[in-house]
Amino acid sequence: xxxxxxxxxxxxxQIVIRTLRQAGYAGHDIVEAENGRQALxxxxxxxxxxxxxxxxxxxxxxxxxxxxxxxxxxxxxxxxVTSEGSPDMRARASAGGALFLIAKPFxxxxxxxxxxxxxxx
Amino acid sequence: xxxxxxxxxxxxxxxxEEVWNSFLGGExxxxxGAPGEVPTGWSxxxxxxxxxxxxxxxxxxAGTAEEVCRRMLGVEETHDExxxxxxxxxxxxxxxxxxxxxxxxxxxxxxxxxxxxVARSSDTTEVCRIDAWxxxxxxxxxxxxxxxx
Numbered sequence: 627x628x629x630x631x632x633x634x635x636x637x638x639x640q641i642v643i644r645t646l647r648q649a650g651y652a653g654h655d656i657v658e659a660e661n662g663r664q665a666l667x668x669x670x671x672x673x674x675x676x677x678x679x680x681x682x683x684x685x686x687x688x689x690x691x692x693x694x695x696x697x698x699x700x701x702x703x704x705x706x707v708t709s710e711g712s713p714d715m716r717a718r719a720s721a722g723g724a725l726f727l728i729a730k731p732f733x734x735x736x737x738x739x740x741x742x743x744x745x746x747x
Numbered sequence: 748x749x750x751x752x753x754x755x756x757x758x759x760x761x762x763x764e765e766v767w768n769s770f771l772g773g774e775x776x777x778x779x780g781a782p783g784e785v786p787t788g789w790s791x792x793x794x795x796x797x798x799x800x801x802x803x804x805x806x807x808x809a810g811t812a813e814e815v816c817r818r819m820l821g822v823e824e825t826h827d828e829x830x831x832x833x834x835x836x837x838x839x840x841x842x843x844x845x846x847x848x849x850x851x852x853x854x855x856x857x858x859x860x861x862x863x864x865v866a867r868s869s870d871t872t873e874v875c876r877i878d879a880w881x882x883x884x885x886x887x888x889x890x891x892x893x894x895x896x
Contacts, residue, residue, distance in 0.1 A: 634857070635836045637819050637829060641770065644821065682839070682855055709843025714851050729847075730840045731769030 627745060628655040630674035632665035632691070633707070634683045638730075642678060642707055649737035651745060662686030666694050669702055676744055678728075681708035681715070692722045703744045707732065752799055753874035754848050754890055762844040763877050763888050766837065771818050775882045782878040783885030788812055790865040791834045793842035797853025801874075801892040803842035804865050807834065811884045831860040841888060870894050 629646065633639045639658050646654070657672050659665035663685040669677065677695075681688040692704055704724050708715070711729025719727045726740040760779055767777040788809035794802045807815065816825045816833040835858035846855050859865065875890040 635832050635839070637816070637833045638836050640820055682843075682857060684857060709840045710847055710855060711844075712847035712851060715847075730843065731766050733769065 627675040628657060628672060630657045630659060630665060630668055630672065630677045630679075632659040632662065632677065632683070632688070633680040634660055635680075636660075638680070638707075645732065645734050645737050646741075648734035649741065650734075651737075651741060654745075662688060662691035662694075665691055669695060669700060674702060676741070677702055677704045678707050679704065681706055681710055681719075689718060689722055692719075692724060696723050705740060705744075752850060753801075753892055754845055756875055756877070758848050759841075759845060759875050759888065759890060760877055762841055762848075763879070766840045766844070767881065771815060771881070773818075778880040779877060781880045781885070783880065785885050785887050787863055789830060789834045789860065789862055791831075791838040791858050791860040792865045792867075793838050793858050794856045795842065795846045795849070795853050796856070798851050799846070799849035799853050799892075801845075801849070801890055802867065802871060803838060803845050804867075804889050804891070805834065805838045805841065806864065806887045806889075808884045808886070811882060811886055814882050827862075831862075835860040845890060867891060868893075 631639050631642050659668050661683045679688040706719050706724055706727040709730040716727050728736050728740050785806045786808045788807050789812035790806040792802050792804035812830050812834050813825045816830045819833045839858045871891040872894050874892050877888040879886055
């Protein structure tokens with residue numbers, strides 16, 4: 627399977643990829659995007675099986691990325707990995723069509739709990 | 748007269764400790780409550796605007812910022828671009844969690860990172876400060892709010 631990781635921080639992308647391995651998802655192909663605009667292009671060109679996206683990014687933020695994907699007809703499974711985990715943000719994520727929101731800082735266990743239904747389901 | 752809404756010291760300390768323990772802990776736990784003069788190195792800040800308005804900042808000595816980068820990236824050699832990225836992500840996580848504790852709706856800015864001290868607006872007041880030691884050096888996390896907000 628292929629996972630697209632979108633975050634404007636290279637450091638955080640590396641932490642997300644490392645945490646995926648620690649959570650037991652080591653064998654998947656990883657594609658990286660620096661912002662929502664790049665992620666949107668990569669969803670179309672790479673056809674990932676899952677998108678893990680930051681919320682707050684330059685160029686295009688995560689919630690606008692999700693809206694753009696859904697309005698273009700994409701049904702790719704989508705989850706947020708973001709520092710903002712308030713009930714309001716979770717509600718907005720869910721209303722936009724996100725499957726889950728993992729709040730930073732996170733643990734491998736949190737990743738597994740969120741990703742298992744998508745990648746092991 | 749308006750009331751300044753501010754996060755509690757306990758809440759901010761919990762946020763800082765959670766961030767540190769998740770990504771930087773291990774052999775060097777964060778020791779909170781040990782004030783020390785932070786030599787000018789790297790600093791970063793995020794602002795929150797909306798129902799609650801404030802700024803969360805982190806100041807670290809240069810060597811500590813480089814160690815943060817090494818631990819977060821899992822590398823030995825650091826470059827300024829990665830150090831700035833790591834310090835910015837630290838304040839992004841702390842600021843995002845502080846935002847979640849405060850009244851909403853509000854918007855979190857992208858982090859601003861500086862080699863040196865981050866500039867603060869003159870109409871802000873410090874409402875919370877965490878002095879801590881980590882990896883043998885002092886660091887500081889502050890929350891400022893706009894006066895009268």
